[in-house]
Amino acid sequence: MVDWLIRFHFDNYPRLLKHPKNHIFRIPLLLLVLCSASPVQSEQLPIESLLQRSYLDDYYSNVVYGYRIVTETEKYGARYTGNNLRCTNCHLDAGRKQNALPLNVAGMYPKWRSKNGRRNGIGLRIRECFVYSLNGIMPPEDAPEVMAVAAYISYLSHGEIIGKAPAGRGVPTLPDTGYDPNPASGKAIYDQMCAACHGADGQGIPGIPPLWGMDAYNEGAGMARVHRAAGFIWANMPLGQERTLSHQQALDVAAYINMQIRPGDPREYKLLKLFETVSWFFDR
Amino acid sequence: MALNLLTDITPWRPSHSPGLSIRSELFAALIGAILVIPQGITFAYLAGLPPEYGIYTAIFVTLFASLFGTSSMLGGPNTAVAILIGVAVAPFAGRGSPLYIEYVLLLSFMVGLIQLTIWLLRGGRFFMYLSPAAITGITTGVGFILILSSLDGIFGLSSSDTHFFYHKLYFLFDDAESLINPFSFTIGATTVIAGMIARHYKTRYVILIAITAGYLYGLVLMAYYSQVEMELELLGHLPINPLPVSHPPMGTDYLITGLAMLPDALIIALIGLAQSMVIVKQLRNDTDQPIQPDKEVFAQGIANLLAPFFSSFAGSGSFNRTQVNQSLHAETPLTGIVSAGIVLVLILLLGPVLTYLPMPAISGTLMLVGIGMIKTDEIKRLFNWRGELAVFATTLFCILFLGLQTGLVVALVLSVLLFVISASSLELIAERESVSVRIRVEGHLFYASIDQLSQILKEHRHESVVLDLSVVTYLDLSATEAITKELANRDQESTFFAVKLSSKRLQNQFEIKMAGQPVQFIQHNQV
Numbered sequence: 001m002v003d004w005l006i007r008f009h010f011d012n013y014p015r016l017l018k019h020p021k022n023h024i025f026r027i028p029l030l031l032l033v034l035c036s037a038s039p040v041q042s043e044q045l046p047i048e049s050l051l052q053r054s055y056l057d058d059y060y061s062n063v064v065y066g067y068r069i070v071t072e073t074e075k076y077g078a079r080y081t082g083n084n085l086r087c088t089n090c091h092l093d094a095g096r097k098q099n100a101l102p103l104n105v106a107g108m109y110p111k112w113r114s115k116n117g118r119r120n121g122i123g124l125r126i127r128e129c130f131v132y133s134l135n136g137i138m139p140p141e142d143a144p145e146v147m148a149v150a151a152y153i154s155y156l157s158h159g160e161i162i163g164k165a166p167a168g169r170g171v172p173t174l175p176d177t178g179y180d181p182n183p184a185s186g187k188a189i190y191d192q193m194c195a196a197c198h199g200a201d202g203q204g205i206p207g208i209p210p211l212w213g214m215d216a217y218n219e220g221a222g223m224a225r226v227h228r229a230a231g232f233i234w235a236n237m238p239l240g241q242e243r244t245l246s247h248q249q250a251l252d253v254a255a256y257i258n259m260q261i262r263p264g265d266p267r268e269y270k271l272l273k274l275f276e277t278v279s280w281f282f283d284r
Numbered sequence: 285m286a287l288n289l290l291t292d293i294t295p296w297r298p299s300h301s302p303g304l305s306i307r308s309e310l311f312a313a314l315i316g317a318i319l320v321i322p323q324g325i326t327f328a329y330l331a332g333l334p335p336e337y338g339i340y341t342a343i344f345v346t347l348f349a350s351l352f353g354t355s356s357m358l359g360g361p362n363t364a365v366a367i368l369i370g371v372a373v374a375p376f377a378g379r380g381s382p383l384y385i386e387y388v389l390l391l392s393f394m395v396g397l398i399q400l401t402i403w404l405l406r407g408g409r410f411f412m413y414l415s416p417a418a419i420t421g422i423t424t425g426v427g428f429i430l431i432l433s434s435l436d437g438i439f440g441l442s443s444s445d446t447h448f449f450y451h452k453l454y455f456l457f458d459d460a461e462s463l464i465n466p467f468s469f470t471i472g473a474t475t476v477i478a479g480m481i482a483r484h485y486k487t488r489y490v491i492l493i494a495i496t497a498g499y500l501y502g503l504v505l506m507a508y509y510s511q512v513e514m515e516l517e518l519l520g521h522l523p524i525n526p527l528p529v530s531h532p533p534m535g536t537d538y539l540i541t542g543l544a545m546l547p548d549a550l551i552i553a554l555i556g557l558a559q560s561m562v563i564v565k566q567l568r569n570d571t572d573q574p575i576q577p578d579k580e581v582f583a584q585g586i587a588n589l590l591a592p593f594f595s596s597f598a599g600s601g602s603f604n605r606t607q608v609n610q611s612l613h614a615e616t617p618l619t620g621i622v623s624a625g626i627v628l629v630l631i632l633l634l635g636p637v638l639t640y641l642p643m644p645a646i647s648g649t650l651m652l653v654g655i656g657m658i659k660t661d662e663i664k665r666l667f668n669w670r671g672e673l674a675v676f677a678t679t680l681f682c683i684l685f686l687g688l689q690t691g692l693v694v695a696l697v698l699s700v701l702l703f704v705i706s707a708s709s710l711e712l713i714a715e716r717e718s719v720s721v722r723i724r725v726e727g728h729l730f731y732a733s734i735d736q737l738s739q740i741l742k743e744h745r746h747e748s749v750v751l752d753l754s755v756v757t758y759l760d761l762s763a764t765e766a767i768t769k770e771l772a773n774r775d776q777e778s779t780f781f782a783v784k785l786s787s788k789r790l791q792n793q794f795e796i797k798m799a800g801q802p803v804q805f806i807q808h809n810q811v
Contacts, residue, residue, distance in 0.1 A: 061377040
């Protein structure tokens with residue numbers, strides 16, 4: 001009703017100027033409506049209420065699909081993933097936790113990235129996650145999975161300013177400690193602090209992701225870079241006791257984890273994936 | 285009736301079909317299973333679903349359609365039905381999202397219900413009115429749509445919203461350099477060329493040879509370039525579950541969407557049945573299988589009704605697979621039942637290898653199917669008769685420019701119109717005999733055709749007339765009324781008016797209506 005009145009008033013704006021007398025009586029009506037209506041504020045529906053609904057429009061159905069892919073990747077994103085990780089294993093709390101690679105970054109794209117040396121849209125960024133962190137195959141740019149995750153990211157980015165980094169973007173950059181990361185002390189810290197959940201062999205348990213081995217992220221992933229991983233570990237691990245490790249301890253653990261064997265970078269090992277899959281099939 | 289059904293649902297038992305040859309049935313089932321896998325994947329893509337749903341459809345819809353059917357027709361995923369599902373559900377949810385899948389299951393359930401209603405109303409015979417010209421038009425149009433949609437995959441385009449096919453072609457030629465992915469293009473071209481060559485030597489295995497060629501060429505490319513570098517679209521993992529139990533969504537919330545999809549469900553139900561009935565009609569002409577068209581309608585309905593309970597979408601009979609089946613001398617529904625099982629085994633075995641199947645190879649096979657659907661010799665034959673050609677051309681035009689649904693409705697209406705026009709035209713032969721004029725009438729005498737008869741009777745008002753209706757099998761009230769009216773205007777003193785009818789029954793009927801009129805009757809067995 002409010003919408004209609006406002007539209008009716010402004011659609012006739014040029015005529016309004018020509019014949020002010022005919023339309024003058026509508027102005028108090030419009031003012032009344034404008035005063036009674038609260039300031040327009042499009043509230044984002046919380047994801048939990050969206051999940052309950054059975055009728056959603058194109059956008060919100062994609063948002064829900066994207067949320068499902070992020071939280072249950074092995075089920076909803078299975079077509080393009082190659083391991084058992086979930087997006088939410090690194091993008092904690094389904095991409096809503098600050099300093100844990102939050103997903104509210106739609107306003108930061110497109111941008112140039114040195115990783116592939118080209119201008120990246122959010123779609124390409126999502127597709128690369130499937131290739132490297134999920135060690136899978138690259139979905140096409142119009143895959144429903146990519147569309148859905150893009151919709152979820154833009155849903156989370158609601159209210160952020162385009163081009164301005166949101167608070168707690170990515171992971172914190174650790175200051176230079178003056179020492180090189182030491183994998184040997186990293187192993188000691190890992191066995192003491194991390195092995196309880198991730199296992200001494202780094203293979204994780206159901207619900208806790210593996211850190212290395214053929215079921216983990218591959219060498220092309222962002223997490224495979226020691227400083228990136230150290231920042232994530234310092235800000236988020238051990239889960240529930242974050243920021244208890246020192247910077248140097250985080251660097252050591254990151255170095256230890258990334259020293260282990262993991263799937264190769266798909267850009268360098270071309271047919272590796274096929275052989276991996278086929279050998280897995282014969283080992284089964 | 286239920287008991288009756290149960291005893292009749294197993295026409296593939298040896299007692300029902302004496303010519304059953306198990307070996308050829310099993311071989312046909314294997315070939316059918318190999319053919320249906322790429323089709324299931326592409327048709328799932330056309331319907332906007334993840335590929336495993338196409339595989340489930342290939343398993344379960346084929347199984348149920350053959351289990352309850354009476355012929356060697358292979359059911360399962362179908363081009364036109366898949367395209368229509370995609371068009372129908374797209375406005376309500378994002379492609380491939382869980383909600384979208386729920387709506388597709390709901391739509392399939394509705395399609396099944398509508399088809400069962402048609403079966404209860406004994407509506408199967410109405411599909412016999414779909415003229416061959418219209419069917420050629422539909423298959424040609426669907427062939428064009430297939431070829432055009434395969435271009436997306438072959439050239440590595442992302443699906444852009446284009447309203448008309450020439451729009452897409454224009455984009456393609458205008459910006460070829462930046463749009464076309466050379467890796468996709470070469471794989472697609474290899475597939476199509478391999479298929480074209482194979483067509484000349486091994487007609488049965490065209491799709492199999494083509495897709496193998498595309499896959500091997502893709503492997504060669506993958507040994508030199510990484511997938512990231514090529515941006516090559518691969519099929520991906522198929523999370524196949526041998527018993528994918530699901531159910532169509534229930535509840536009042538879904539009622540609104542269900543009602544909104546009702547017209548689409550109706551069209552899908554009709555076009556699915558129409559295609560199946562055309563196949564059944566052909567099979568009945570070409571083979572001596574004990575086919576009951578009504579049972580086939582029931583089988584299609586029940587298959588689509590059960591489909592949503594096994595993560596499948598609606599399907600119908602498949603032209604190309606049934607043809608292959610027929611060429612391998614499969615005679616009973618056993619082929620379909622075994623074929624469904626083989627699909628499941630094959631997909632579980634081949635799954636890891638299929639992951640790296642390039643999508644351009646699949647699109648290439650889609651293009652081959654499309655090319656196969658455009659039958660030039662059938663179209664050439666249509667040029668002999670203007671009416672049929674008009675129906676064909678109009679159907680094709682409507683499908684290409686106004687969409688598949690519009691085209692299908694137009695085809696149905698035009699076929700019925702053509703039938704009505706041909707049924708209402710009379711053959712009138714006036715022969716002058718010694719004392720009278722004999723007017724021989726061929727055709728049906730009813731309100732639409734009676735005008736021609738009145739005209740010729742008016743011309744011979746002052747002569748004796750023998751109206752020879754001996755080959756007329758249908759006479760309605762308006763015909764007798766028109767004759768009565770004409771009798772009143774006749775010169776009754778010097779002439780006579782005699783009628784010859786084809787049977788005693790019609791003569792009795794005619795005599796009652798003509799009581800008191802100056803009409804003589806010639807016995808139907810006299811000259």
